Amino acid sequence: MQDQQPTRLLGPAEVRGLAEELGMRPTKKLGQNFVHDPNTVRRIVSTAGVGADDVVVEVGPGLGSLTLGLLEVAGAVTAVEVDSVLARRLPRTVAEYAPTRSERLRVLETDALRVRAEAFSERPPTALVANLPYNVAVPVVLHLLAELPTLRHGLVMVQSEVADRMAAGPGSRTYGVPSAKTAWFADVRREGPVPRSVFWPMPNVDSGLVSFARTEPPAAVDREKVFAVVDTAFAQRRKTLRAALSGWAGSAARAEELLLEAGVAPSARGEQLSIDDFVRIAEAAYR
Structure with a gap:
Protein backbone atom coordinates (compact mmCIF):
# COMPACT_ATOMS: atom_id res chain seq x y z
CA MET A 1 0.00 0.00 0.00
CA THR A 215 -3.81 5.69 -30.34
CA GLU A 216 -3.15 2.83 -32.72
CA PRO A 217 -0.95 3.76 -35.71
CA PRO A 218 -3.15 4.85 -38.62
CA ALA A 219 -1.62 2.28 -41.00
CA ALA A 220 0.76 -0.61 -41.37
CA VAL A 221 2.91 1.41 -43.78
CA ASP A 222 6.34 2.32 -42.40
CA ARG A 223 6.19 5.42 -40.21
CA GLU A 224 9.35 6.92 -41.65
CA LYS A 225 7.93 6.74 -45.16
CA VAL A 226 4.84 8.64 -44.03
CA PHE A 227 6.96 11.18 -42.16
CA ALA A 228 9.04 11.74 -45.32
CA VAL A 229 5.85 12.78 -47.11
CA VAL A 230 4.93 15.09 -44.21
CA ASP A 231 8.37 16.73 -44.20
CA THR A 232 8.32 17.26 -47.96
CA ALA A 233 4.78 18.63 -48.01
CA PHE A 234 5.60 21.27 -45.40
CA ALA A 235 9.08 22.15 -46.66
CA GLN A 236 7.45 24.57 -49.12
CA ARG A 237 4.13 25.41 -47.50
CA ARG A 238 3.03 27.90 -50.15
CA LYS A 239 3.24 25.36 -52.95
CA THR A 240 0.47 23.00 -53.96
CA LEU A 241 1.10 19.37 -53.14
CA ARG A 242 1.57 18.61 -56.82
CA ALA A 243 4.55 20.97 -56.85
CA ALA A 244 5.79 20.37 -53.30
CA LEU A 245 5.92 16.57 -53.73
CA SER A 246 7.36 16.59 -57.26
CA GLY A 247 10.95 16.00 -56.13
CA TRP A 248 9.93 13.25 -53.72
CA ALA A 249 7.72 11.53 -56.33
CA GLY A 250 10.13 11.96 -59.22
CA SER A 251 8.07 14.46 -61.17
CA ALA A 252 5.05 16.71 -60.83
CA ALA A 253 3.05 14.36 -63.04
CA ARG A 254 3.89 11.37 -60.83
CA ALA A 255 3.03 13.41 -57.70
CA GLU A 256 -0.36 14.25 -59.19
CA GLU A 257 -0.95 10.61 -60.03
CA LEU A 258 -0.17 9.51 -56.47
CA LEU A 259 -2.31 12.25 -54.96
CA LEU A 260 -5.31 11.33 -57.08
CA GLU A 261 -4.83 7.68 -56.20
CA ALA A 262 -4.81 8.69 -52.51
CA GLY A 263 -7.98 10.75 -52.92
CA VAL A 264 -6.17 14.05 -52.32
CA ALA A 265 -6.58 17.08 -54.56
CA PRO A 266 -3.26 17.93 -56.27
CA SER A 267 -4.08 21.62 -55.75
CA ALA A 268 -4.31 21.18 -51.96
CA ARG A 269 -1.55 22.27 -49.58
CA GLY A 270 0.05 20.39 -46.75
CA GLU A 271 -1.74 22.24 -43.97
CA GLN A 272 -5.07 20.94 -45.26
CA LEU A 273 -4.16 17.26 -44.85
CA SER A 274 -4.72 15.00 -41.85
CA ILE A 275 -2.26 12.28 -40.90
CA ASP A 276 -4.60 9.78 -42.60
CA ASP A 277 -4.24 11.73 -45.86
CA PHE A 278 -0.45 11.56 -45.60
CA VAL A 279 -0.71 7.84 -44.92
CA ARG A 280 -2.75 7.27 -48.09
CA ILE A 281 -0.19 9.16 -50.18
CA ALA A 282 2.64 7.02 -48.77
CA GLU A 283 0.61 3.86 -49.36
CA ALA A 284 0.00 4.85 -52.97
CA ALA A 285 3.72 5.40 -53.50
CA TYR A 286 4.96 2.21 -51.86
CA ARG A 287 2.41 -0.42 -52.69
Missing part, protein backbone atom coordinates in the same frame (compact mmCIF):
# COMPACT_ATOMS: atom_id res chain seq x y z
CA GLN A 2 1.34 3.40 -0.98
CA ASP A 3 2.17 6.11 1.56
CA GLN A 4 -0.77 8.54 1.63
CA GLN A 5 1.03 11.40 3.38
CA PRO A 6 1.31 14.55 1.22
CA THR A 7 4.79 15.35 0.01
CA ARG A 8 6.50 18.59 0.97
CA LEU A 9 7.14 20.31 -2.37
CA LEU A 10 9.77 22.86 -3.34
CA GLY A 11 8.91 26.54 -3.04
CA PRO A 12 10.89 29.59 -4.24
CA ALA A 13 13.25 29.57 -1.25
CA GLU A 14 14.00 25.85 -1.59
CA VAL A 15 14.62 26.10 -5.33
CA ARG A 16 17.03 29.00 -4.93
CA GLY A 17 18.68 27.31 -1.98
CA LEU A 18 19.34 24.13 -3.94
CA ALA A 19 20.70 26.10 -6.90
CA GLU A 20 23.00 28.06 -4.59
CA GLU A 21 24.19 24.87 -2.90
CA LEU A 22 25.06 23.39 -6.28
CA GLY A 23 26.71 26.60 -7.42
CA MET A 24 24.66 26.55 -10.58
CA ARG A 25 23.26 29.21 -12.80
CA PRO A 26 20.38 27.97 -14.97
CA THR A 27 21.47 27.84 -18.60
CA LYS A 28 19.41 28.84 -21.62
CA LYS A 29 21.20 26.15 -23.65
CA LEU A 30 19.66 23.39 -21.51
CA GLY A 31 16.34 25.23 -21.15
CA GLN A 32 16.67 25.34 -17.38
CA ASN A 33 13.68 27.22 -16.00
CA PHE A 34 12.70 25.60 -12.72
CA VAL A 35 9.11 25.50 -11.43
CA HIS A 36 8.97 26.88 -7.89
CA ASP A 37 5.20 26.96 -7.35
CA PRO A 38 3.71 23.92 -5.57
CA ASN A 39 0.20 24.70 -6.85
CA THR A 40 1.44 24.49 -10.45
CA VAL A 41 3.15 21.17 -9.72
CA ARG A 42 -0.07 19.74 -8.26
CA ARG A 43 -2.03 21.07 -11.22
CA ILE A 44 0.33 19.33 -13.67
CA VAL A 45 0.18 16.04 -11.79
CA SER A 46 -3.60 16.17 -11.51
CA THR A 47 -4.13 17.08 -15.17
CA ALA A 48 -1.76 14.29 -16.22
CA GLY A 49 -4.06 11.76 -14.58
CA VAL A 50 -1.18 9.80 -13.11
CA GLY A 51 -2.07 6.99 -10.72
CA ALA A 52 -0.52 4.25 -8.61
CA ASP A 53 -0.39 1.90 -11.62
CA ASP A 54 1.70 4.33 -13.66
CA VAL A 55 5.43 4.25 -14.19
CA VAL A 56 6.27 7.82 -15.20
CA VAL A 57 9.22 8.94 -17.29
CA GLU A 58 10.12 12.55 -16.50
CA VAL A 59 12.54 14.36 -18.80
CA GLY A 60 14.62 17.15 -17.34
CA PRO A 61 13.64 16.90 -13.66
CA GLY A 62 16.03 19.71 -12.78
CA LEU A 63 15.97 20.40 -9.04
CA GLY A 64 13.09 17.98 -8.45
CA SER A 65 9.98 20.16 -8.12
CA LEU A 66 7.80 18.06 -10.41
CA THR A 67 9.53 14.80 -9.43
CA LEU A 68 8.32 15.17 -5.85
CA GLY A 69 4.76 15.79 -6.99
CA LEU A 70 4.82 12.76 -9.29
CA LEU A 71 6.21 10.46 -6.59
CA GLU A 72 3.26 11.38 -4.41
CA VAL A 73 0.85 9.53 -6.75
CA ALA A 74 2.81 7.39 -9.24
CA GLY A 75 3.93 3.82 -8.75
CA ALA A 76 7.44 4.76 -9.90
CA VAL A 77 9.29 7.57 -11.63
CA THR A 78 12.27 7.31 -13.97
CA ALA A 79 13.89 10.73 -14.29
CA VAL A 80 16.04 11.38 -17.37
CA GLU A 81 18.54 14.16 -16.67
CA VAL A 82 21.47 15.15 -18.91
CA ASP A 83 23.06 17.50 -16.35
CA SER A 84 25.31 15.34 -14.16
CA VAL A 85 25.21 17.73 -11.18
CA LEU A 86 21.42 17.71 -11.14
CA ALA A 87 21.23 13.96 -11.78
CA ARG A 88 23.43 13.22 -8.75
CA ARG A 89 21.54 15.63 -6.46
CA LEU A 90 18.01 14.46 -7.29
CA PRO A 91 17.97 11.19 -5.26
CA ARG A 92 19.21 13.07 -2.20
CA THR A 93 16.54 15.75 -2.63
CA VAL A 94 13.84 13.08 -2.81
CA ALA A 95 15.28 11.33 0.25
CA GLU A 96 15.15 14.62 2.16
CA TYR A 97 11.66 15.71 1.11
CA ALA A 98 9.90 12.36 0.58
CA PRO A 99 11.94 9.67 2.36
CA THR A 100 9.16 7.07 2.26
CA ARG A 101 8.94 7.39 -1.52
CA SER A 102 12.61 7.51 -2.48
CA GLU A 103 12.67 3.83 -3.51
CA ARG A 104 10.22 4.66 -6.29
CA LEU A 105 12.76 6.93 -8.03
CA ARG A 106 15.30 5.93 -10.65
CA VAL A 107 17.59 8.44 -12.35
CA LEU A 108 19.06 8.02 -15.83
CA GLU A 109 21.91 10.42 -16.52
CA THR A 110 21.59 10.76 -20.28
CA ASP A 111 20.21 12.83 -23.13
CA ALA A 112 16.53 12.06 -23.65
CA LEU A 113 17.06 12.14 -27.42
CA ARG A 114 19.56 9.28 -27.10
CA VAL A 115 17.67 7.09 -24.66
CA ARG A 116 16.60 3.65 -25.86
CA ALA A 117 13.87 1.25 -24.76
CA GLU A 118 16.47 -1.11 -23.25
CA ALA A 119 17.14 1.46 -20.52
CA PHE A 120 13.56 0.94 -19.30
CA SER A 121 13.46 -2.86 -19.51
CA GLU A 122 12.93 -3.27 -15.75
CA ARG A 123 10.28 -0.54 -15.49
CA PRO A 124 8.56 0.06 -18.85
CA PRO A 125 7.00 3.52 -18.55
CA THR A 126 3.29 4.08 -19.06
CA ALA A 127 3.23 7.89 -18.86
CA LEU A 128 5.38 10.85 -19.84
CA VAL A 129 5.13 13.94 -17.64
CA ALA A 130 7.71 16.67 -18.02
CA ASN A 131 8.61 20.35 -18.09
CA LEU A 132 10.48 20.13 -21.38
CA PRO A 133 13.29 22.40 -22.59
CA TYR A 134 11.59 24.50 -25.25
CA ASN A 135 14.23 24.03 -27.94
CA VAL A 136 13.92 20.21 -28.01
CA ALA A 137 10.34 19.65 -26.84
CA VAL A 138 8.86 18.23 -30.06
CA PRO A 139 11.85 16.00 -30.94
CA VAL A 140 11.87 14.58 -27.39
CA VAL A 141 8.14 13.77 -27.42
CA LEU A 142 8.31 12.17 -30.87
CA HIS A 143 11.43 10.18 -29.98
CA LEU A 144 9.98 8.81 -26.75
CA LEU A 145 6.62 7.93 -28.34
CA ALA A 146 8.48 6.03 -31.08
CA GLU A 147 11.00 4.38 -28.76
CA LEU A 148 8.67 3.51 -25.87
CA PRO A 149 5.48 1.83 -27.13
CA THR A 150 4.36 1.25 -23.52
CA LEU A 151 3.75 5.01 -23.10
CA ARG A 152 -0.04 5.28 -23.07
CA HIS A 153 -0.61 8.86 -21.98
CA GLY A 154 1.15 11.96 -20.80
CA LEU A 155 1.34 15.69 -20.21
CA VAL A 156 4.15 18.04 -21.15
CA MET A 157 4.77 21.69 -20.43
CA VAL A 158 6.22 23.47 -23.44
CA GLN A 159 6.43 26.92 -24.98
CA SER A 160 2.93 28.20 -25.73
CA GLU A 161 3.49 28.36 -29.49
CA VAL A 162 4.82 24.80 -29.47
CA ALA A 163 1.75 23.65 -27.54
CA ASP A 164 -0.44 25.26 -30.20
CA ARG A 165 1.45 23.51 -32.99
CA MET A 166 1.38 20.11 -31.32
CA ALA A 167 -2.38 20.24 -30.74
CA ALA A 168 -3.39 21.94 -34.00
CA GLY A 169 -5.70 20.26 -36.49
CA PRO A 170 -5.69 20.41 -40.31
CA GLY A 171 -6.65 23.81 -41.66
CA SER A 172 -5.30 25.71 -38.67
CA ARG A 173 -2.61 28.31 -39.32
CA THR A 174 -0.48 26.64 -36.63
CA TYR A 175 -0.87 23.14 -38.14
CA GLY A 176 2.41 21.75 -39.41
CA VAL A 177 4.99 18.99 -39.10
CA PRO A 178 4.76 18.69 -35.26
CA SER A 179 0.96 18.47 -35.47
CA ALA A 180 0.89 15.77 -38.14
CA LYS A 181 3.68 13.65 -36.66
CA THR A 182 2.30 13.76 -33.13
CA ALA A 183 -1.10 12.76 -34.52
CA TRP A 184 0.48 9.55 -35.84
CA PHE A 185 1.03 8.44 -32.24
CA ALA A 186 -1.71 10.03 -30.20
CA ASP A 187 -4.71 12.26 -29.71
CA VAL A 188 -3.37 15.58 -28.48
CA ARG A 189 -5.12 18.31 -26.48
CA ARG A 190 -4.20 21.77 -25.26
CA GLU A 191 -4.66 21.89 -21.47
CA GLY A 192 -4.28 25.57 -20.73
CA PRO A 193 -1.57 28.16 -20.08
CA VAL A 194 1.10 28.35 -17.40
CA PRO A 195 2.13 31.81 -16.15
CA ARG A 196 5.75 32.91 -16.40
CA SER A 197 5.80 33.80 -12.70
CA VAL A 198 5.91 30.14 -11.58
CA PHE A 199 9.43 29.69 -13.00
CA TRP A 200 12.89 30.62 -11.80
CA PRO A 201 14.47 32.25 -13.64
CA MET A 202 11.37 33.72 -15.28
CA PRO A 203 11.37 32.86 -19.01
CA ASN A 204 10.71 35.49 -21.67
CA VAL A 205 8.11 33.26 -23.36
CA ASP A 206 4.72 31.93 -22.32
CA SER A 207 4.18 28.25 -21.54
CA GLY A 208 1.33 25.83 -22.04
CA LEU A 209 0.29 22.30 -21.15
CA VAL A 210 -0.34 19.62 -23.77
CA SER A 211 -1.79 16.17 -23.02
CA PHE A 212 -1.76 13.10 -25.21
CA ALA A 213 -3.45 9.71 -25.27
CA ARG A 214 -1.83 6.99 -27.36
Whole structure:
Protein backbone atom coordinates (compact mmCIF):
# COMPACT_ATOMS: atom_id res chain seq x y z
CA MET A 1 0.00 0.00 0.00
CA GLN A 2 1.34 3.40 -0.98
CA ASP A 3 2.17 6.11 1.56
CA GLN A 4 -0.77 8.54 1.63
CA GLN A 5 1.03 11.40 3.38
CA PRO A 6 1.31 14.55 1.22
CA THR A 7 4.79 15.35 0.01
CA ARG A 8 6.50 18.59 0.97
CA LEU A 9 7.14 20.31 -2.37
CA LEU A 10 9.77 22.86 -3.34
CA GLY A 11 8.91 26.54 -3.04
CA PRO A 12 10.89 29.59 -4.24
CA ALA A 13 13.25 29.57 -1.25
CA GLU A 14 14.00 25.85 -1.59
CA VAL A 15 14.62 26.10 -5.33
CA ARG A 16 17.03 29.00 -4.93
CA GLY A 17 18.68 27.31 -1.98
CA LEU A 18 19.34 24.13 -3.94
CA ALA A 19 20.70 26.10 -6.90
CA GLU A 20 23.00 28.06 -4.59
CA GLU A 21 24.19 24.87 -2.90
CA LEU A 22 25.06 23.39 -6.28
CA GLY A 23 26.71 26.60 -7.42
CA MET A 24 24.66 26.55 -10.58
CA ARG A 25 23.26 29.21 -12.80
CA PRO A 26 20.38 27.97 -14.97
CA THR A 27 21.47 27.84 -18.60
CA LYS A 28 19.41 28.84 -21.62
CA LYS A 29 21.20 26.15 -23.65
CA LEU A 30 19.66 23.39 -21.51
CA GLY A 31 16.34 25.23 -21.15
CA GLN A 32 16.67 25.34 -17.38
CA ASN A 33 13.68 27.22 -16.00
CA PHE A 34 12.70 25.60 -12.72
CA VAL A 35 9.11 25.50 -11.43
CA HIS A 36 8.97 26.88 -7.89
CA ASP A 37 5.20 26.96 -7.35
CA PRO A 38 3.71 23.92 -5.57
CA ASN A 39 0.20 24.70 -6.85
CA THR A 40 1.44 24.49 -10.45
CA VAL A 41 3.15 21.17 -9.72
CA ARG A 42 -0.07 19.74 -8.26
CA ARG A 43 -2.03 21.07 -11.22
CA ILE A 44 0.33 19.33 -13.67
CA VAL A 45 0.18 16.04 -11.79
CA SER A 46 -3.60 16.17 -11.51
CA THR A 47 -4.13 17.08 -15.17
CA ALA A 48 -1.76 14.29 -16.22
CA GLY A 49 -4.06 11.76 -14.58
CA VAL A 50 -1.18 9.80 -13.11
CA GLY A 51 -2.07 6.99 -10.72
CA ALA A 52 -0.52 4.25 -8.61
CA ASP A 53 -0.39 1.90 -11.62
CA ASP A 54 1.70 4.33 -13.66
CA VAL A 55 5.43 4.25 -14.19
CA VAL A 56 6.27 7.82 -15.20
CA VAL A 57 9.22 8.94 -17.29
CA GLU A 58 10.12 12.55 -16.50
CA VAL A 59 12.54 14.36 -18.80
CA GLY A 60 14.62 17.15 -17.34
CA PRO A 61 13.64 16.90 -13.66
CA GLY A 62 16.03 19.71 -12.78
CA LEU A 63 15.97 20.40 -9.04
CA GLY A 64 13.09 17.98 -8.45
CA SER A 65 9.98 20.16 -8.12
CA LEU A 66 7.80 18.06 -10.41
CA THR A 67 9.53 14.80 -9.43
CA LEU A 68 8.32 15.17 -5.85
CA GLY A 69 4.76 15.79 -6.99
CA LEU A 70 4.82 12.76 -9.29
CA LEU A 71 6.21 10.46 -6.59
CA GLU A 72 3.26 11.38 -4.41
CA VAL A 73 0.85 9.53 -6.75
CA ALA A 74 2.81 7.39 -9.24
CA GLY A 75 3.93 3.82 -8.75
CA ALA A 76 7.44 4.76 -9.90
CA VAL A 77 9.29 7.57 -11.63
CA THR A 78 12.27 7.31 -13.97
CA ALA A 79 13.89 10.73 -14.29
CA VAL A 80 16.04 11.38 -17.37
CA GLU A 81 18.54 14.16 -16.67
CA VAL A 82 21.47 15.15 -18.91
CA ASP A 83 23.06 17.50 -16.35
CA SER A 84 25.31 15.34 -14.16
CA VAL A 85 25.21 17.73 -11.18
CA LEU A 86 21.42 17.71 -11.14
CA ALA A 87 21.23 13.96 -11.78
CA ARG A 88 23.43 13.22 -8.75
CA ARG A 89 21.54 15.63 -6.46
CA LEU A 90 18.01 14.46 -7.29
CA PRO A 91 17.97 11.19 -5.26
CA ARG A 92 19.21 13.07 -2.20
CA THR A 93 16.54 15.75 -2.63
CA VAL A 94 13.84 13.08 -2.81
CA ALA A 95 15.28 11.33 0.25
CA GLU A 96 15.15 14.62 2.16
CA TYR A 97 11.66 15.71 1.11
CA ALA A 98 9.90 12.36 0.58
CA PRO A 99 11.94 9.67 2.36
CA THR A 100 9.16 7.07 2.26
CA ARG A 101 8.94 7.39 -1.52
CA SER A 102 12.61 7.51 -2.48
CA GLU A 103 12.67 3.83 -3.51
CA ARG A 104 10.22 4.66 -6.29
CA LEU A 105 12.76 6.93 -8.03
CA ARG A 106 15.30 5.93 -10.65
CA VAL A 107 17.59 8.44 -12.35
CA LEU A 108 19.06 8.02 -15.83
CA GLU A 109 21.91 10.42 -16.52
CA THR A 110 21.59 10.76 -20.28
CA ASP A 111 20.21 12.83 -23.13
CA ALA A 112 16.53 12.06 -23.65
CA LEU A 113 17.06 12.14 -27.42
CA ARG A 114 19.56 9.28 -27.10
CA VAL A 115 17.67 7.09 -24.66
CA ARG A 116 16.60 3.65 -25.86
CA ALA A 117 13.87 1.25 -24.76
CA GLU A 118 16.47 -1.11 -23.25
CA ALA A 119 17.14 1.46 -20.52
CA PHE A 120 13.56 0.94 -19.30
CA SER A 121 13.46 -2.86 -19.51
CA GLU A 122 12.93 -3.27 -15.75
CA ARG A 123 10.28 -0.54 -15.49
CA PRO A 124 8.56 0.06 -18.85
CA PRO A 125 7.00 3.52 -18.55
CA THR A 126 3.29 4.08 -19.06
CA ALA A 127 3.23 7.89 -18.86
CA LEU A 128 5.38 10.85 -19.84
CA VAL A 129 5.13 13.94 -17.64
CA ALA A 130 7.71 16.67 -18.02
CA ASN A 131 8.61 20.35 -18.09
CA LEU A 132 10.48 20.13 -21.38
CA PRO A 133 13.29 22.40 -22.59
CA TYR A 134 11.59 24.50 -25.25
CA ASN A 135 14.23 24.03 -27.94
CA VAL A 136 13.92 20.21 -28.01
CA ALA A 137 10.34 19.65 -26.84
CA VAL A 138 8.86 18.23 -30.06
CA PRO A 139 11.85 16.00 -30.94
CA VAL A 140 11.87 14.58 -27.39
CA VAL A 141 8.14 13.77 -27.42
CA LEU A 142 8.31 12.17 -30.87
CA HIS A 143 11.43 10.18 -29.98
CA LEU A 144 9.98 8.81 -26.75
CA LEU A 145 6.62 7.93 -28.34
CA ALA A 146 8.48 6.03 -31.08
CA GLU A 147 11.00 4.38 -28.76
CA LEU A 148 8.67 3.51 -25.87
CA PRO A 149 5.48 1.83 -27.13
CA THR A 150 4.36 1.25 -23.52
CA LEU A 151 3.75 5.01 -23.10
CA ARG A 152 -0.04 5.28 -23.07
CA HIS A 153 -0.61 8.86 -21.98
CA GLY A 154 1.15 11.96 -20.80
CA LEU A 155 1.34 15.69 -20.21
CA VAL A 156 4.15 18.04 -21.15
CA MET A 157 4.77 21.69 -20.43
CA VAL A 158 6.22 23.47 -23.44
CA GLN A 159 6.43 26.92 -24.98
CA SER A 160 2.93 28.20 -25.73
CA GLU A 161 3.49 28.36 -29.49
CA VAL A 162 4.82 24.80 -29.47
CA ALA A 163 1.75 23.65 -27.54
CA ASP A 164 -0.44 25.26 -30.20
CA ARG A 165 1.45 23.51 -32.99
CA MET A 166 1.38 20.11 -31.32
CA ALA A 167 -2.38 20.24 -30.74
CA ALA A 168 -3.39 21.94 -34.00
CA GLY A 169 -5.70 20.26 -36.49
CA PRO A 170 -5.69 20.41 -40.31
CA GLY A 171 -6.65 23.81 -41.66
CA SER A 172 -5.30 25.71 -38.67
CA ARG A 173 -2.61 28.31 -39.32
CA THR A 174 -0.48 26.64 -36.63
CA TYR A 175 -0.87 23.14 -38.14
CA GLY A 176 2.41 21.75 -39.41
CA VAL A 177 4.99 18.99 -39.10
CA PRO A 178 4.76 18.69 -35.26
CA SER A 179 0.96 18.47 -35.47
CA ALA A 180 0.89 15.77 -38.14
CA LYS A 181 3.68 13.65 -36.66
CA THR A 182 2.30 13.76 -33.13
CA ALA A 183 -1.10 12.76 -34.52
CA TRP A 184 0.48 9.55 -35.84
CA PHE A 185 1.03 8.44 -32.24
CA ALA A 186 -1.71 10.03 -30.20
CA ASP A 187 -4.71 12.26 -29.71
CA VAL A 188 -3.37 15.58 -28.48
CA ARG A 189 -5.12 18.31 -26.48
CA ARG A 190 -4.20 21.77 -25.26
CA GLU A 191 -4.66 21.89 -21.47
CA GLY A 192 -4.28 25.57 -20.73
CA PRO A 193 -1.57 28.16 -20.08
CA VAL A 194 1.10 28.35 -17.40
CA PRO A 195 2.13 31.81 -16.15
CA ARG A 196 5.75 32.91 -16.40
CA SER A 197 5.80 33.80 -12.70
CA VAL A 198 5.91 30.14 -11.58
CA PHE A 199 9.43 29.69 -13.00
CA TRP A 200 12.89 30.62 -11.80
CA PRO A 201 14.47 32.25 -13.64
CA MET A 202 11.37 33.72 -15.28
CA PRO A 203 11.37 32.86 -19.01
CA ASN A 204 10.71 35.49 -21.67
CA VAL A 205 8.11 33.26 -23.36
CA ASP A 206 4.72 31.93 -22.32
CA SER A 207 4.18 28.25 -21.54
CA GLY A 208 1.33 25.83 -22.04
CA LEU A 209 0.29 22.30 -21.15
CA VAL A 210 -0.34 19.62 -23.77
CA SER A 211 -1.79 16.17 -23.02
CA PHE A 212 -1.76 13.10 -25.21
CA ALA A 213 -3.45 9.71 -25.27
CA ARG A 214 -1.83 6.99 -27.36
CA THR A 215 -3.81 5.69 -30.34
CA GLU A 216 -3.15 2.83 -32.72
CA PRO A 217 -0.95 3.76 -35.71
CA PRO A 218 -3.15 4.85 -38.62
CA ALA A 219 -1.62 2.28 -41.00
CA ALA A 220 0.76 -0.61 -41.37
CA VAL A 221 2.91 1.41 -43.78
CA ASP A 222 6.34 2.32 -42.40
CA ARG A 223 6.19 5.42 -40.21
CA GLU A 224 9.35 6.92 -41.65
CA LYS A 225 7.93 6.74 -45.16
CA VAL A 226 4.84 8.64 -44.03
CA PHE A 227 6.96 11.18 -42.16
CA ALA A 228 9.04 11.74 -45.32
CA VAL A 229 5.85 12.78 -47.11
CA VAL A 230 4.93 15.09 -44.21
CA ASP A 231 8.37 16.73 -44.20
CA THR A 232 8.32 17.26 -47.96
CA ALA A 233 4.78 18.63 -48.01
CA PHE A 234 5.60 21.27 -45.40
CA ALA A 235 9.08 22.15 -46.66
CA GLN A 236 7.45 24.57 -49.12
CA ARG A 237 4.13 25.41 -47.50
CA ARG A 238 3.03 27.90 -50.15
CA LYS A 239 3.24 25.36 -52.95
CA THR A 240 0.47 23.00 -53.96
CA LEU A 241 1.10 19.37 -53.14
CA ARG A 242 1.57 18.61 -56.82
CA ALA A 243 4.55 20.97 -56.85
CA ALA A 244 5.79 20.37 -53.30
CA LEU A 245 5.92 16.57 -53.73
CA SER A 246 7.36 16.59 -57.26
CA GLY A 247 10.95 16.00 -56.13
CA TRP A 248 9.93 13.25 -53.72
CA ALA A 249 7.72 11.53 -56.33
CA GLY A 250 10.13 11.96 -59.22
CA SER A 251 8.07 14.46 -61.17
CA ALA A 252 5.05 16.71 -60.83
CA ALA A 253 3.05 14.36 -63.04
CA ARG A 254 3.89 11.37 -60.83
CA ALA A 255 3.03 13.41 -57.70
CA GLU A 256 -0.36 14.25 -59.19
CA GLU A 257 -0.95 10.61 -60.03
CA LEU A 258 -0.17 9.51 -56.47
CA LEU A 259 -2.31 12.25 -54.96
CA LEU A 260 -5.31 11.33 -57.08
CA GLU A 261 -4.83 7.68 -56.20
CA ALA A 262 -4.81 8.69 -52.51
CA GLY A 263 -7.98 10.75 -52.92
CA VAL A 264 -6.17 14.05 -52.32
CA ALA A 265 -6.58 17.08 -54.56
CA PRO A 266 -3.26 17.93 -56.27
CA SER A 267 -4.08 21.62 -55.75
CA ALA A 268 -4.31 21.18 -51.96
CA ARG A 269 -1.55 22.27 -49.58
CA GLY A 270 0.05 20.39 -46.75
CA GLU A 271 -1.74 22.24 -43.97
CA GLN A 272 -5.07 20.94 -45.26
CA LEU A 273 -4.16 17.26 -44.85
CA SER A 274 -4.72 15.00 -41.85
CA ILE A 275 -2.26 12.28 -40.90
CA ASP A 276 -4.60 9.78 -42.60
CA ASP A 277 -4.24 11.73 -45.86
CA PHE A 278 -0.45 11.56 -45.60
CA VAL A 279 -0.71 7.84 -44.92
CA ARG A 280 -2.75 7.27 -48.09
CA ILE A 281 -0.19 9.16 -50.18
CA ALA A 282 2.64 7.02 -48.77
CA GLU A 283 0.61 3.86 -49.36
CA ALA A 284 0.00 4.85 -52.97
CA ALA A 285 3.72 5.40 -53.50
CA TYR A 286 4.96 2.21 -51.86
CA ARG A 287 2.41 -0.42 -52.69
